[in-house]
Amino acid sequence: MADGAILLAGGSGSRMKGAVSDKVLVRLFGLPVILHSFRAFLRSGAVGEIVFVCRDDAQMSKIKSAIKRHFPKSSKKLSVFYVYGGKERGDSVINGLEALSDKQGLAFIHDGARPMLRAENILRLGEIARRDGAAVLASRVVDTVKRLSKASLSLSKCELEDLDRSRLWAMQTPQVFRAGAILKAYKAAKRAKLALTDDVAAASSAGIAVSIVENEFANPKITVPEDLAYIEFLKKGKK
Amino acid sequence: MADGAILLAGGSGSRMKGAVSDKVLVRLFGLPVILHSFRAFLRSGAVGEIVFVCRDDAQMSKIKSAIKRHFPKSSKKLSVFYVYGGKERGDSVINGLEALSDKQGLAFIHDGARPMLRAENILRLGEIARRDGAAVLASRVVDTVKRLSKASLSLSKCELEDLDRSRLWAMQTPQVFRAGAILKAYKAAKRAKLALTDDVAAASSAGIAVSIVENEFANPKITVPEDLAYIEFLKKGKK
Numbered sequence: 494m495a496d497g498a499i500l501l502a503g504g505s506g507s508r509m510k511g512a513v514s515d516k517v518l519v520r521l522f523g524l525p526v527i528l529h530s531f532r533a534f535l536r537s538g539a540v541g542e543i544v545f546v547c548r549d550d551a552q553m554s555k556i557k558s559a560i561k562r563h564f565p566k567s568s569k570k571l572s573v574f575y576v577y578g579g580k581e582r583g584d585s586v587i588n589g590l591e592a593l594s595d596k597q598g599l600a601f602i603h604d605g606a607r608p609m610l611r612a613e614n615i616l617r618l619g620e621i622a623r624r625d626g627a628a629v630l631a632s633r634v635v636d637t638v639k640r641l642s643k644a645s646l647s648l649s650k651c652e653l654e655d656l657d658r659s660r661l662w663a664m665q666t667p668q669v670f671r672a673g674a675i676l677k678a679y680k681a682a683k684r685a686k687l688a689l690t691d692d693v694a695a696a697s698s699a700g701i702a703v704s705i706v707e708n709e710f711a712n713p714k715i716t717v718p719e720d721l722a723y724i725e726f727l728k729k730g731k732k
Numbered sequence: 733m734a735d736g737a738i739l740l741a742g743g744s745g746s747r748m749k750g751a752v753s754d755k756v757l758v759r760l761f762g763l764p765v766i767l768h769s770f771r772a773f774l775r776s777g778a779v780g781e782i783v784f785v786c787r788d789d790a791q792m793s794k795i796k797s798a799i800k801r802h803f804p805k806s807s808k809k810l811s812v813f814y815v816y817g818g819k820e821r822g823d824s825v826i827n828g829l830e831a832l833s834d835k836q837g838l839a840f841i842h843d844g845a846r847p848m849l850r851a852e853n854i855l856r857l858g859e860i861a862r863r864d865g866a867a868v869l870a871s872r873v874v875d876t877v878k879r880l881s882k883a884s885l886s887l888s889k890c891e892l893e894d895l896d897r898s899r900l901w902a903m904q905t906p907q908v909f910r911a912g913a914i915l916k917a918y919k920a921a922k923r924a925k926l927a928l929t930d931d932v933a934a935a936s937s938a939g940i941a942v943s944i945v946e947n948e949f950a951n952p953k954i955t956v957p958e959d960l961a962y963i964e965f966l967k968k969g970k971k
Contacts (some may be wrong), residue, residue, distance in 0.1 A: 496880075599867075601831075622887075634875075635955070636873075637902065637903040637930055638901065638902050639901055639932065640901075641944075648944040648945075650864050650939060650942070651942055653945055662878055662880065663876065664876040690876050690894060691876055703889070705887040705890055706887075707887070722965075722966070726962070726965045730961060
């Protein structure tokens with residue numbers, strides 16, 4: 494049974510304010526952002542296939558040539574496929590899942606803009622997902638988070654509801670499922686026109702319970718230009 | 733009418749792993765952490781009094797001498813008082829509030845371990861609290877946060893509830909109230925033995941609505957040693 498990873502490279506990156514043309518291709522310690530995740534999967538030995546879900550031809554060819562240059566021998570360890578993203582994030586995930594050769598295996602769905610993924614995270618997620626059926630990398634929420642009541646129409650004189658912090662988790666990626674099961678869930682959600690925030694939401698909508706794998710390490714997503722400097726700062730501290 | 737600030741310097745700092753003896757006194761750009769907040773209040777001109785709520789005599793005398801050294805002329809602009817903290821955070825806040833000379837004025841309750849406070853935040857909070865009665869500095873939650881169902885006893889096969897991110901806010905400090913009103917709320921909560929996460933929770937328990945002032949700048953709380961390096965990184969980026 495072959496497990497595979499879906500690396501999402503799409504997304505317009507509009508919040509990057511034009512500072513970089515493509516956040517997953519920007520260089521971080523000499524390697525394009527998305528290839529940090531590729532390297533983690535390669536090192537983990539956990540998957541036999543990796544599917545890059547790309548926004549366009551230009552991005553696809555840049556990723557291809559970067560892999561040839563930085564990981565010339567990677568094809569001995571795993572197969573790499575390239576597909577195009579869809580209109581919504583869910584469409585991109587569906588395209589990626591369709592490309593996996595074994596729908597009975599696990600699919601590690603990962604956001605290419607999270608370069609701090611570690612091989613040990615991948616191995617742990619695989620272990621738990623094989624045992625429980627689905628697993629998500631997540632971190633405990635450390636802030637005091639409150640929820641604005643539905644009745645509050647503005648930020649003035651609000652009713653703020655306390656949320657029990659011990660029950661709050663910030664979702665990260667990878668989010669791992671049986672490929673066939675999550676594909677089915679996504680297709681059903683698409684038919685029902687559900688707006689999904691992430692893959693766990695797709696699983697939940699299909700009644701699939703998900704196990705949490707706590708990540709004690711930072712695993713930020715690059716959204717704004719400052720995030721790149723922050724990741725360089727984090728990486729310097731760890732190495 | 734005189735407004736005042738309460739700077740909380742207490743807390744055991746046990747999560748600092750013994751790396752520093754007292755997180756609010758550790759030096760950040762040559763100035764003890766808590767005096768960064770003192771300087772912001774001084775610069776803002778918003779308050780006539782500042783009360784330091786200290787954990788013990790040693791801390792109190794260190795703060796006193798640091799103010800003498802770094803802000804020798806500050807006494808021309810505002811009065812500084814020193815009181816001891818209490819057993820719980822709420823007790824410390826009560827002790828600080830009792831020391832304010834004008835209970836009709838605003839009390840800016842601030843965590844001394846948040847050194848990134850800006851004078852402009854203080855001015856904006858004062859403006860809103862004068863208009864609406866209470867204000868809290870807060871930031872939008874950017875992560876996808878889910879809530880574990882009460883029925884989930886472990887992290888295995890969980891039921892994860894989606895929370896509408898547009899309604900989630902991470903509370904920061906200062907949290908600003910009419911001194912007398914928040915003092916009364918804290919005393920009532922203490923009698924009712926309510927466990928309060930923060931001052932907004934005390935206000936909410938007394939039916940006081942609070943206005944949100946969005947802080948678009950990072951305002952982290954120093955909890956673990958890495959937070960100091962992170963703050964140095966943030967400050968370097970801004971200056």
